[in-house]
Amino acid sequence: MRISRGALLVLIAMSVPIVIELRTVASFVGIEVPLSVTLALSLLVVVALVFWATLPPKQEPESTG
């Protein structure tokens, strides 16, 4: 995993206010996001975060010095 499970849980939690507030912010510029789209977007964000977090960690380039 790239991050700990605890950090993943916190990241998912932090995505909740962002997705919720994004809907309000989008309305300021005239974009009405339906509830169903918000729910689908939330699910997509969670899946993307889990996918990214469970990828193997990046390999550090070996020192040539």
Next chain:
Amino acid sequence: MSAYIDDFPEEAAVIRAAFWSSFVALAIGAFFGLIQTLHRTDIVRIFDSTDYYTILTAHGVFMVITFTIFFLVGVFTWAVTTSLDRGVESLRFTWSWYLLMSLGTVFTAIPILAGFVDSIDMSADVLFTFYAPLQAHPLFYIGLTMFVIGTWLAGADWFRSWWAWKSENPSERIPLPTFMVLTTMIMWYIATLGIAVSILAFLLPWSLGLVETVNPLLTRTLFWYFGHPVVYFWLMPAYLMWYTLLPKFAGGRLFSDPLARVVFVLFLLLSTPVGIHHQYLDPGISEGFKFIAMTNTMFLLLPSLLTAFTVVASIEHGARQRGGEGYFAWLGALPWREPAFTGMALAGLMFAAGGFSGMINAGMNINYLIHNTLWVPGHFHLTVGTAVALTFMAGAYWLMPQVTGKPLASKPIALFQTVLWFVGMTFMSNAMHRAGLLGIPRRTAEPQYEGFEFQAAVGSVAELDAQVAIGGTLLFVSAVLFLWNMLITSFNRPTETLPSNVIPEPLSGSDDSPAVLDNLKLWTLIAIVLVVLAYSLPLASIVDRGGLFGPGGDAFPVRLSPTLVAQLLVDTVQEGLR
């Protein structure tokens, strides 16, 4: 390197008792919170709407008076004894203030809960704010008075510890956690004078029938004289833990002792002369006084911003000690698996959001937009409901093992609980803020009206209601998980492997802070002068216009006497004949 209970077993018993008093209040308050949320949103109505104020009073009083302040006295006792490295001067005195607070709580709770039982002629449906014309049974005011006197004695206990320590260490600076406790208590002594006068001179005699009427605006103003600094009384133990424990959990040390002292001095000076900003819509106070209160309030942003800077810098230092690198990648090095750290960090994050909505409340003109709407509960559920409550729960995950000697029952459930609180509060407070902007009122059992519909700017009011109900339910589940974890922890077997009760020395220590910061007499004097400047003219004007006990008006709830019923019937008939 030992746990708190190893060094202070007797003080640990007092702290445990205070924490459990706090948790019982949280359980009752959370239950009424859930009932209220589901009632308002018309999801489930198990109580009659006429009992809504009883539910609201119970939720408010148990949450923001009992839960918060019992936890505060526990944390402050821990902070003073730990940082002075000495026990309390008299354990009997310490238990006596705890018992007085407990008895006061019982006395206050009886008339509140009696409001649910029609056969008992006793009620206190006066909400947490309890000013006239709402009138409670005398027992409510007597209980509150005992509770507050208990906190005064607790403060005296901590001052005694400091004076005893000072006589043995005359040239030493006040240790930072003790400094935080002492400045907070000075602010509390000044602030509680307002409700002491309000209760003892007006509300209690009025409730006992010794005086016929009171001046409602005067009792409102005296309440808000206390009502804003009490917010900082809830917040200061949370700040204390952010300054002392959060850097430790992050693996580092506090960034700056001097900045922390400046912050607490500023809170002492500025917390009280601002209460009139809760009364922007009160007609009996002139606009000029309100403007002064607004200006003072805006200055209060400074210590909060200083705190954000100092605490985040300390956390970053901790993360870099743990190998964190880069501009933002260091965030990944923080101990997110630790519920005490994660809970406090999330609480701090939500406090920032609460600060922004608080600026709207504080702005005199824009306040008119959201005054008495659901925006306001949305705001204070971010501040006291999360910055304070979540920090306390997260702190309990570290402090309870320290004062019981027993390991936390379940760390994964604790982590899940803190995150669940964050998510639940996001749902609930977001919807409350948005509903407030539509003009949906607060303190209303059924904000659904025939022939009128609130128009939502985004989505629908039904969506907002659903969001509030889902958020409130998640918060209740989170509170249950917390209480269950605490209960199981109390039955755990003691362990020898608890983390040590050492607060790391700040990077920039007390030697770097100017000595004048420790001059508590000076700051107390300035705080009193600021209060006199902010309040003497408005209070004189209110008394001049309405008198100390007038202009009067009927108390609520109104007692229906036969003559009153007859008069009402005559009035109604006469009205119908016109």
